[in-house]
Amino acid sequence: MTNPACFPLTAGSVQDAAARIAPYIHVTPVLRTRALDAVSGAVLHFKAEHLQRVGAFKFRGACNAVFALSKAQAARGVVTHSSGNHGAALALAAQLRGIPCHVVVPEGAVAAKLAAIAHYGAQLHRCAPTIAAREAMCAQLQVQTGATAIHPYTHPHVIAGQGTAALELLTAQPKLEALVVPLGGGGLAAGTALALQALAPQCPLYLAEPAGAADGARSFARGQLDHDFIPDTVCDGLRGTLGAVNFDILRAAQAQVLTVEDAQTMAALRLLWTRTKQLVEPSSATVLAAVLANPALFEGRKVGLVLSGGNVDLDALPALLALAA
């Protein structure tokens, strides 16, 4: 997929996105809980993106990309590849605009997420679970249908749209002393960096990344992208490789990667489930895991954390819980 010529992305891009998607998205609540403040020693503000439409922040970026299309572009539809939440998000955004949506999904993707994509009226196209296979099928669909490719995390309108979650959080809680988001492909992370630039340039940005998919941490350490890894993590939303544009934005923002082991993530997930009663997905728990693993960075501070999604595959729950016992 190639990107439209709407660089450079700026803080203003996020504010434009917020205005564009306002009629369609939920302004999600910011959750507080005494018990997790006590456990962490920090003052935690959870942005509840699992309560966003389609159950994940991904709807923001997809919605921004779809509604930014010209009428002629839109009529030919959109296409993407996605392991789940972005696919469902793009499908709903396309349904709301009344245009076709094609989603290329890898074999082995989470069943609950595929059902959600189909539910929103998109056409599913299955392929082998490699980036190359996905890109090839996307390209083929573009040629066949004239649809516009909306990459899950490098498309600039997607990045700008994802930043609107942090924009809302920073508007509701202007004096955050740290902000923590999960790091996968970097769409949410880069969008958040732009939002911070607009509203709280002094607030440090931390990126919680699974140790089993730590291309972000290695890329930051080497000063250049390092994609040489095979993801091995329970966080199915964070297995993507960090995008180049995302990496550039995050380096400029001096973001810091905090890697967390799956065991730490699952312990944090248990805490989130039992203390907040919110059924977030494992990727969402990386942020709390990162805070609990780094008390020197967060104790006594007012911390924002983005709970990225809540699309849990219930059939996989027993195995997940065994990991966290």
Add this chain to the structure above:
Amino acid sequence: MTNPACFPLTAGSVQDAAARIAPYIHVTPVLRTRALDAVSGAVLHFKAEHLQRVGAFKFRGACNAVFALSKAQAARGVVTHSSGNHGAALALAAQLRGIPCHVVVPEGAVAAKLAAIAHYGAQLHRCAPTIAAREAMCAQLQVQTGATAIHPYTHPHVIAGQGTAALELLTAQPKLEALVVPLGGGGLAAGTALALQALAPQCPLYLAEPAGAADGARSFARGQLDHDFIPDTVCDGLRGTLGAVNFDILRAAQAQVLTVEDAQTMAALRLLWTRTKQLVEPSSATVLAAVLANPALFEGRKVGLVLSGGNVDLDALPALLALAA
């Protein structure tokens, strides 16, 4: 346990309770979800009592009972028997008033719930899992300590306190055409009947009861209490026997019992988890199960449903999920 002489309970008792407990409780949100409206054909308003303090509506009644005590009574503490949520609720209420709390818990109670009770500083006393054994140990503790017994669902201040959840719901949504609450011992149910009497006397009250603990349904059918049963249901919050005072209030209110099989409850629980992302406990799902099983009563109506609690035992989840598969 015997009850203090503060009968008759009236609609005003619930309004008094609301004023008394206002400084301590959460006004819980009312949740809406497109997906479950579509599934049910009704317009569903979920009162989110799993987000109440201690994770259940039980805190309302316990709080009302504790803060209604005279200073002299309060100083001697409180005692109760409870399979879980009421025990935790009474413990927190006592902690907030700074008085001793004794909780008699049956062997085999849910581990997560016992941990919560201990967490709030109450003293646990274990006994055999029979009503007789619990009552005996409660009586013994009353004699030894002078503590006031606060029965989980027949104590009038408890009943009045539980009614405040419906009072809030009816204030936020005045035009409900039906209200559905779970039926166990009848504290929530009777309190809700009193709240309806105050704010919406024309709105019918439905009681969702597990088929495996259907003493309520049998008592209504016979016109007198029928406690001759051994509970067999996944709804651990609803295994208690209907109280006499509760039964009287519910009959006067012309409440109607709707029994639901555990399989229906677990299917409804899956829907609640995946659609609302709220980790409610099985007892909470009985209300949605009752609505889905009785479309003739609810289709096209604006329906209130009380989600009673969210204290799920994660270690029991795999077995629960297998039931619902």
